[in-house]
Amino acid sequence: MHSFEELSKEFASRFSTKHFPSQPVNLYGPADYFLSLGGKRIRPVLCLMANELFDEMNPDAWYAANAIELFHNFTLIHDDIMDKAPLRRGMQTVHEKYGMASALLAGDVMLVVAYDYLNRADATYLQKIVKVFNQIAKEVCEGQQIDMDFETKENVTMDEYLHMIKLKTSVLLAGSLQIGSILGGAGDGNQQHLYEFGKNLGLAFQVQDDYLDAFGDPKKFGKQVGGDILANKKTFLLIRALEVANDVQKKEIKDLMQSNTEHKVERILSIFKSCGVDAWANQLKEKFLEESLKQLDDVAVLSSRKKHLMDLAGALIQREY
Amino acid sequence: MHSFEELSKEFASRFSTKHFPSQPVNLYGPADYFLSLGGKRIRPVLCLMANELFDEMNPDAWYAANAIELFHNFTLIHDDIMDKAPLRRGMQTVHEKYGMASALLAGDVMLVVAYDYLNRADATYLQKIVKVFNQIAKEVCEGQQIDMDFETKENVTMDEYLHMIKLKTSVLLAGSLQIGSILGGAGDGNQQHLYEFGKNLGLAFQVQDDYLDAFGDPKKFGKQVGGDILANKKTFLLIRALEVANDVQKKEIKDLMQSNTEHKVERILSIFKSCGVDAWANQLKEKFLEESLKQLDDVAVLSSRKKHLMDLAGALIQREY
Numbered sequence: 001m002h003s004f005e006e007l008s009k010e011f012a013s014r015f016s017t018k019h020f021p022s023q024p025v026n027l028y029g030p031a032d033y034f035l036s037l038g039g040k041r042i043r044p045v046l047c048l049m050a051n052e053l054f055d056e057m058n059p060d061a062w063y064a065a066n067a068i069e070l071f072h073n074f075t076l077i078h079d080d081i082m083d084k085a086p087l088r089r090g091m092q093t094v095h096e097k098y099g100m101a102s103a104l105l106a107g108d109v110m111l112v113v114a115y116d117y118l119n120r121a122d123a124t125y126l127q128k129i130v131k132v133f134n135q136i137a138k139e140v141c142e143g144q145q146i147d148m149d150f151e152t153k154e155n156v157t158m159d160e161y162l163h164m165i166k167l168k169t170s171v172l173l174a175g176s177l178q179i180g181s182i183l184g185g186a187g188d189g190n191q192q193h194l195y196e197f198g199k200n201l202g203l204a205f206q207v208q209d210d211y212l213d214a215f216g217d218p219k220k221f222g223k224q225v226g227g228d229i230l231a232n233k234k235t236f237l238l239i240r241a242l243e244v245a246n247d248v249q250k251k252e253i254k255d256l257m258q259s260n261t262e263h264k265v266e267r268i269l270s271i272f273k274s275c276g277v278d279a280w281a282n283q284l285k286e287k288f289l290e291e292s293l294k295q296l297d298d299v300a301v302l303s304s305r306k307k308h309l310m311d312l313a314g315a316l317i318q319r320e321y
Numbered sequence: 322m323h324s325f326e327e328l329s330k331e332f333a334s335r336f337s338t339k340h341f342p343s344q345p346v347n348l349y350g351p352a353d354y355f356l357s358l359g360g361k362r363i364r365p366v367l368c369l370m371a372n373e374l375f376d377e378m379n380p381d382a383w384y385a386a387n388a389i390e391l392f393h394n395f396t397l398i399h400d401d402i403m404d405k406a407p408l409r410r411g412m413q414t415v416h417e418k419y420g421m422a423s424a425l426l427a428g429d430v431m432l433v434v435a436y437d438y439l440n441r442a443d444a445t446y447l448q449k450i451v452k453v454f455n456q457i458a459k460e461v462c463e464g465q466q467i468d469m470d471f472e473t474k475e476n477v478t479m480d481e482y483l484h485m486i487k488l489k490t491s492v493l494l495a496g497s498l499q500i501g502s503i504l505g506g507a508g509d510g511n512q513q514h515l516y517e518f519g520k521n522l523g524l525a526f527q528v529q530d531d532y533l534d535a536f537g538d539p540k541k542f543g544k545q546v547g548g549d550i551l552a553n554k555k556t557f558l559l560i561r562a563l564e565v566a567n568d569v570q571k572k573e574i575k576d577l578m579q580s581n582t583e584h585k586v587e588r589i590l591s592i593f594k595s596c597g598v599d600a601w602a603n604q605l606k607e608k609f610l611e612e613s614l615k616q617l618d619d620v621a622v623l624s625s626r627k628k629h630l631m632d633l634a635g636a637l638i639q640r641e642y
Binding site: 023024026027078081082100101102104105107108109111112113115116119123126127130131134137138141142144145146148149 | 344345347348399402403421422423425426428429430432433434436437440444447448451452455458459462463465466467469470
């Protein structure tokens with residue numbers, strides 16, 4: 001069995017191959033460019049780790065891992081178009097560099113190539129893993145649409161936000177683990193525990209991401225701190241604050257969201273703190289992490305085999321107590 | 322066995338079902354809208370006809386037919402975004418009606434649902450049909466990119482144009498037939514003959530389409546006659562004319578393409594005629610149709626079983642002699 005770091009290295013090496021033909025260059029060039037920007041490759045490695053949990057690695061898990069990573073990159077290329085994002089990982093997004101039409105089409109063909117990798121898996125589990133993959137893919141599209149809907153929706157409840165995050169972020173982590181486990185011969189129960197492990201881990205990660213965007217150390221956090229606040233983005237923190245703040249605070253938050261005054265970030269952070277949103281977020285993250293680890297605990301394999309997945313959860317989610 | 326019309330009616334009836342959940346409405350509403358615009362459903366019916374050529378209909382052919390039609394509609398939604406087309410079948414395109422982001426995502430999810438239908442096919446042929454489907458899907462993306470590249474490419478040769486049309490239009494017809502035949506238990510040889518039948522039929526159809534855009538009867542032709550000429554679109558006719566015209570004619574064509582004078586269509590048509598491009602196009606169409614029918618003839622089943630496909634070819638391609 002291998003650690004996240006070991007599989008990550010091995011996957012990165014295997015994934016840095018040619019996934020596309022060279023012609024037409026205006027189609028496959030943009031696709032190659034985007035993959036060259038790299039990434040943490042967490043999802044494919046989750047698939048590999050879940051697979052190794054049950055037995056020696058099934059070689060088909062490498063195909064599934066490729067498919068998952070290509071699918072993830074397809075969603076990023078298309079999300080960047082929809083969000084009009086200029087940068088991704090500090091580099092030009094595909095539509096900025098090559099135009100919208102080529103970015104759209106490069107994403108499309110990347111999704112097809114993802115299915116091509118899946119289809120190389122042995123017939124034993126093929127239909128099952130494609131079914132899970134399709135379900136994830138639909139849900140990720142749904143999550144993206146709901147996220148876009150939120151931009152113009154005035155009141156987003158915590159339940160609605162949780163549902164959106166689950167679809168947009170969590171199900172891909174969850175499904176990557178499930179696909180890996182199917183290829184490892186896991187039964188329905190173990191598949192489901194791993195799915196729930198991933199789902200809750202994803203939720204914990206998102207709470208942490210929202211938290212760090214507001215309260216993170218600018219030196220350690222990769223992005224601009226307060227970016228979500230400046231963009232009026234609905235986050236765990238904002239939605240919670242609007243739930244628990246008093247009327248004066250609520251009005252101030254809503255006024256600040258209408259404006260872009262110099263002290264916007266500072267003022268909103270101050271309200272977050274006086275409402276105890278920071279402590280609440282840490283508790284919520286902890287709750288999801290605990291549920292996640294409980295689900296992993298329930299997977300019916302020797303505890304020693306789960307060590308690497310536990311380590312990974314700990315590394316992704318920093319515990320602060 | 323059933324005629325094109327019979328299967329077309331039956332497919333239309335079965336296809337007019339709910340392919341998507343109802344929520345989120347901003348994702349699935351645009352997808353439903355586009356499917357409601359209708360279409361001739363030629364590709365799925367080719368799949369069904371090829372299937373019936375070999376035996377009683379395999380029920381899985383209906384799933385494959387759905388997948389093919391959804392794939393085709395996915396490409397139309399995305400092509401319309403790329404081409405900034407305002408109308409499709411006389412109605413607003415998806416991006417015009419719902420915005421670019423929703424159109425992009427509706428296309429994405431439609432492709433996923435297409436794969437979901439494919440994945441319901443019995444394991445016997447699943448891997449084979451998905452392999453063909455993926456190959457087609459990649460080639461259609463390639464064809465669309467090459468077509469976009471042509472917009473800014475000054476000299477497009479006949480070979481390059483043929484290659485583009487093959488990818489953008491023909492392979493989907495060809496592959497639909499091949500997928501149907503695989504599900505009918507056809508061997509490689511018969512699959513290949515049906516593929517080539519569809520490919521050549523597609524080429525004949527495109528020659529006819531280019532011809533009718535220039536020389537069609539405005540009363541019978543659904544679109545504005547001369548539309549390709551006004552848009553400076555590379556077509557079989559234009560490329561041929563630039564190959565065979567004398568220097569004076571060539572210069573006049575190029576000058577007319579730079580301008581948008583009142584007599585542009587009339588002048589270019591006149592040059593087409595003096596170069597004999599109209600007669601040449603009819604011969605070329607005939608050549609592709611003959612090759613197409615020859616390939617159908619080579620399919621090793623009783624001639625009587627091929628009647629419906631022959632009739633269809635004749636109906637799609639009007640013979641004028």
